[in-house]
Amino acid sequence: MLAIVVQGKKGAALGEEVYRYGAAQYLVISVDQPISGFIIEATPDRPYLGLKLDLDPHELCEIIALQTTAIADKKETSVRGFFVSTANLSLLDCALRLIQLLDTPEDIPILAPMMIREIHYRLLIGEQSEAVRQIATSGSNMQRIAAVIQSIKVDFAKPLCVAALAEQASMSPSSFHHHFKQVTSVSPLQYQKQIRLLEALRLMLAENYNAIMAADRVGYESPSQFSREYARLFGAPPIQDIDRLLSVG
Numbered sequence: 432m433l434a435i436v437v438q439g440k441k442g443a444a445l446g447e448e449v450y451r452y453g454a455a456q457y458l459v460i461s462v463d464q465p466i467s468g469f470i471i472e473a474t475p476d477r478p479y480l481g482l483k484l485d486l487d488p489h490e491l492c493e494i495i496a497l498q499t500t501a502i503a504d505k506k507e508t509s510v511r512g513f514f515v516s517t518a519n520l521s522l523l524d525c526a527l528r529l530i531q532l533l534d535t536p537e538d539i540p541i542l543a544p545m546m547i548r549e550i551h552y553r554l555l556i557g558e559q560s561e562a563v564r565q566i567a568t569s570g571s572n573m574q575r576i577a578a579v580i581q582s583i584k585v586d587f588a589k590p591l592c593v594a595a596l597a598e599q600a601s602m603s604p605s606s607f608h609h610h611f612k613q614v615t616s617v618s619p620l621q622y623q624k625q626i627r628l629l630e631a632l633r634l635m636l637a638e639n640y641n642a643i644m645a646a647d648r649v650g651y652e653s654p655s656q657f658s659r660e661y662a663r664l665f666g667a668p669p670i671q672d673i674d675r676l677l678s679v680g
Contacts, residue, residue, distance in 0.1 A: 432485055433554065434458045435518060435526050439479035440472035445513060448616060452515045455523060459486075459559060461566045462512035462577045462614055463584065465625040482526050490551045491567035498555075510562040512573055512614045522553040575600040576614045579607075583619065587626045588650035593619055627651070628664050635673050642669040 434441075440453040444467045451471060452458055460466065473479035518526075529546040532539050554563045565573035579596050596619060597607035611619050631645040640648065646657035662668045667675065 432458075432460045432483065433550070434484075435482045435523075437480040437482065438477055439470065439481075441468060441479065441481065442471045443468045443513075443515075445616060450513075450515045455518050456515060457518050457522070458513075458515050459554065459563065460513050461486075461562055462573060463580050464513055464615055465622070465629050466513065467629075482530060484547065484550065486551065486554075486563075486566065487547075488567040490548060491555065491563065494548070494552050494555055495564060495567060510559075510565065510573070510613065511616060512562065512576070513616070514559050514562060516557065516559050519553075519557065522550065522557065525549045525553060572610045573614055575602070576611055579611070579619075580615070580622070583623050584626060587623055587630065588648070590650075591620055591623050624660060625664065628661055631657070631661065631669070632665070632672075635669065636676060645669070 435457040436452055436454050438454055440451060441458075443450045443452075443458060445464060450458070453472070470479045525546055529543060529550070532543055532546070554560070557563070562573070565571040568574065579600050582596065582599060583591070593608065594604055597604045600607050600610075602610065608618065611622075615622055617625070627649040631640075631642075631649045634640040634645045634648060635642065642658065642661075643654050646654050651657040658668050661672070665672050
């Protein structure tokens with residue numbers, strides 16, 4: 432996913448890391464991660480405005496195939512699957528032209544695909560080109576870690592077996608742990624923990640689970656451990672945090 436801020440400021444939290452970005456900056460997420468976003472700066476006179484675009488790996492792959500061999504054969508390194516950068520004028524111009532098509536909807540079927548393709552190209556030749564390239568590179572470290580992430584998300588309530596995940600990624604356990612942390616900024620166990628806690632939060636807010644029920648549903652055997660880890664991530668124990676969120680809502 433690509434998100435460009437046009438006006439205002441936004442934040443994105445991944446675990447204890449918080450990324451802030453404002454006008455003319457953009458966020459790219461290249462692997463599925465438990466990220467929460469929030470508006471930092473907006474007023475009635477100057478509301479938050481942004482453009483979100485789902486990136487197409489097939490589009491990226493076609494463009495990569497047209498690039499020179501020297502670029503395509505560049506040595507792969509593990510890179511973060513989540514980053515913030517400043518957009519150059521070419522990327523901003525293309526995004527603006529895409530938005531302006533809303534004024535001439537009859538042009539959208541013809542021109543929008545070309546502009547979206549140009550945005551993919553601009554990202555591929557930008558300062559975060561390696562991270563974008565790995566989205567579409569078959570067998571890249573990012574793709575292998577992305578596949579493992581899907582396995583963790585499907586079975587997040589079950590005990591984590593790092594050796595089995597490393598085997599799925601065709602890596603040694605130590606190499607897998609290194610690449611996973613390079614891409615996601617957290618260890619596999621921390622990633623699973625964040626998925627569990629976010630799901631527990633959803634269950635308590637949306638389905639009226641109490642803390643003990645939610646802890647059991649997401650795989651915690653100890654309610655006290657669940658409460659400690661929940662408070663560490665969200666800043667307050669489950670009961671206090673849910674009461675606060677419901678009162679705000």
